[in-house]
Amino acid sequence: MIDFNNTQIAFSYKSDQELKNAYLLFNAIKNPLLVKLGKFSVNIALGIHFPLAWAVKPTLYKQFVGGETLEECQKYVDLLMKFNIKSTLDYSAEGEQSVEGIQSVFKETLRSIDNAKGNEGIAYAVFKPSTLVMDKILSKASEHKEDLNEEEEKEFEEFKSRFMALCQRAYDNNVRLLVDAEDCCFQDALDDLTDEAMRVFNKERAIVFATLQMYRHDRMPYLKKIYNDALEKNYIAGIKFVRGAYMDDERERATKLGYPDPICKNKQATDDNFNAGVSYVMDHIANMELFIGTHNEASNLTAAKLMNEKGIARTDKRIFFAQLLGMSDNISFNLAKAGHNVTKYVPYAPVRDVLPYLLRRVEENTSMAGQTTRELNMIKLEMERRAHV
Numbered sequence: 001m002i003d004f005n006n007t008q009i010a011f012s013y014k015s016d017q018e019l020k021n022a023y024l025l026f027n028a029i030k031n032p033l034l035v036k037l038g039k040f041s042v043n044i045a046l047g048i049h050f051p052l053a054w055a056v057k058p059t060l061y062k063q064f065v066g067g068e069t070l071e072e073c074q075k076y077v078d079l080l081m082k083f084n085i086k087s088t089l090d091y092s093a094e095g096e097q098s099v100e101g102i103q104s105v106f107k108e109t110l111r112s113i114d115n116a117k118g119n120e121g122i123a124y125a126v127f128k129p130s131t132l133v134m135d136k137i138l139s140k141a142s143e144h145k146e147d148l149n150e151e152e153e154k155e156f157e158e159f160k161s162r163f164m165a166l167c168q169r170a171y172d173n174n175v176r177l178l179v180d181a182e183d184c185c186f187q188d189a190l191d192d193l194t195d196e197a198m199r200v201f202n203k204e205r206a207i208v209f210a211t212l213q214m215y216r217h218d219r220m221p222y223l224k225k226i227y228n229d230a231l232e233k234n235y236i237a238g239i240k241f242v243r244g245a246y247m248d249d250e251r252e253r254a255t256k257l258g259y260p261d262p263i264c265k266n267k268q269a270t271d272d273n274f275n276a277g278v279s280y281v282m283d284h285i286a287n288m289e290l291f292i293g294t295h296n297e298a299s300n301l302t303a304a305k306l307m308n309e310k311g312i313a314r315t316d317k318r319i320f321f322a323q324l325l326g327m328s329d330n331i332s333f334n335l336a337k338a339g340h341n342v343t344k345y346v347p348y349a350p351v352r353d354v355l356p357y358l359l360r361r362v363e364e365n366t367s368m369a370g371q372t373t374r375e376l377n378m379i380k381l382e383m384e385r386r387a388h389v
């Protein structure tokens with residue numbers, strides 16, 4: 001039986017000082033008032049180009065980010081490998097909506113795919129498609145494709161070429177590539193492209209992975225559609241499951257524009273949907289691969305139990321569990337210790353460019369009081385355990 005409360009295994013890679021720093025940090029971000037103030041200050045500092053690195057780098061950045069460059073992240077790749085955990089290096093610079101910004105993200109993503117080639121410590125490469133195109137083009141192509149004018153159509157075709165070039169590079173390097181999922185207003189176009197890429201590049205094995213946000217009530221039918229397509233067109237579908245990160249925005253937008261809420265009716269329905277998806281892919285594992293991205297202890301335990309019940313080996317390379325760097329180490333390290341395949345998303349980018357990602361992590365940890373309390377309790381328990389040995 002896997003025990004997520006084993007703090008000795010969970011924090012085996014952290015020194016006493018690192019543990020203490022993590023404690024202070026989670027304690028601070030538990031406080032919504034402090035977080036509001038922090039977010040306000042960061043936005044002002046960004047607006048006036050005030051240098052922030054001195055405040056952010058030894059705190060938030062150190063907890064949640066691997067480094068500024070691929071090369072800097074290699075120390076994490078090596079460290080995590082000592083505990084049977086592989087990395088997924090994620091270039092997390094966001095928000096540069098300009099031709100230069102898009103080109104630079106594109107080039108860096110290609111580098112990250114090259115860096116993953118033959119690197120034993122790296123499980124997947126990953127990219128966030130909206131960083132490769134202007135938002136207004138992607139949302140229009142998703143929701144009102146017929147309204148794209150000639151110039152917009154050209155921009156969208158260029159985006160498709162970049163998208164496919166990343167998949168081609170992943171195929172050439174034999175690297176598995178995760179396509180992150182985004183807001184619903186972008187997702188239809190991204191689903192079409194990912195489906196197309198899977199048909200082209202997943203003939204011998206899963207190279208391209210679609211991400212399904214299981215807080216959406218339409219994702220089970222979509223999953224079954226992908227499976228049938230894979231059978232019919234003879235390819236291996238790559239499926240990454242997450243619950244979804246944009247719930248509040250989705251609901252707000254649905255209300256504002258007067259269309260039905262795309263999100264499951266409550267948390268329990270999302271949880272059930274997530275677990276049902278995982279179980280479905282395991283039942284069809286001959287034609288699919290599975291990436292389980294969650295910090296939810298029950299979902300991780302359920303997935304481990306299902307593998308056991310369905311006779312799938314813990315070491316089966318088609319199934320990976322995944323958490324983000326700096327979060328839920330008790331899940332990652334204990335699953336890995338039990339012999340499961342585990343990967344940590346290791347974000348990297350210069351401090352300034354990674355701030356939107358960091359603010360999301362902070363907000364997530366503040367809004368999910370349960371998650372932060374759990375992290376804090378685990379760290380506290382381990383500090384006490386170490387004090388008595």
Ligand SMILES: Cc1cc2nc3c(=O)[nH]c(=O)nc-3n(C[C@H](O)[C@H](O)[C@H](O)COP(=O)(O)OP(=O)(O)OC[C@H]3O[C@@H](n4cnc5c(N)ncnc54)[C@H](O)[C@@H]3O)c2cc1C
Pocket residue numbers: 179180181182211213215242243244245246247263264265266267268270293294295296322323324345368371
């Ligand atoms: C490795 C990894 C990769 C990720 N990649 C992506 C990605 O590509 N795209 C993306 O959008 N997110 C991504 N995420 C974030 C993910 O979608 C979740 O926001 C986050 O992991 C929290 O969900 P959970 O399953 O870990 O935990 P839990 O705490 O069990 O779940 C919280 C989630 O449940 C859902 N939820 C909460 N309340 C309700 C409610 N009232 N009704 C319905 N649903 C509710 C929401 O999705 C919320 O985020 C990723 C996470 C991980 C660990």
